[in-house]
Amino acid sequence: MPEPMLVTIAASLASRAVAxxxxxxRARFADDPVATAALTAAEGAAEGSPEVRALGEALERTIEADPAFGAELRAHHAVTQSGRVTNQISGTVHGNAVQAGDIQGGVTFK
Incomplete structure (x- = not known):
C-alpha cells in the first residue's frame, strides 16, 4: 500500500487539479506502459477508488527506482490539496497576482 501522501497526489492527478x-x-511515465495505463485509468476516479490506489502504487514503484523524481513530486505536494483550488506561479512575474482558495467578495489591486 503506498504512503498516504502518494495516494493524495494520485487523487490530484486523477482530477488533474494541478496541471x-x-x-x-505523464512525462516521467512515458516509457512505462503499466504506469501510463494506471494514470489513464485513474483519470476522473474518486480518491478512495482502486484506480487511484493503483496509481499511488505506480508512483511508489517509480520513486523507488528514481528518488530524484520522488523529491520533485514531494515538492509539488505542498501545493496539492484534494478538493481545493491549487494555484502555481513560476518564473518571473510582472504585475499583480493573487493565489487563493475561497474569496468572498471582490479583489482589487492598487
Missing part, C-alpha cells in the same frame, strides 16, 4: 504535476508525472 504542472500531471504533466510531470
Amino acid at each position: 504542472g504535476l500531471y504533466e510531470l508525472v
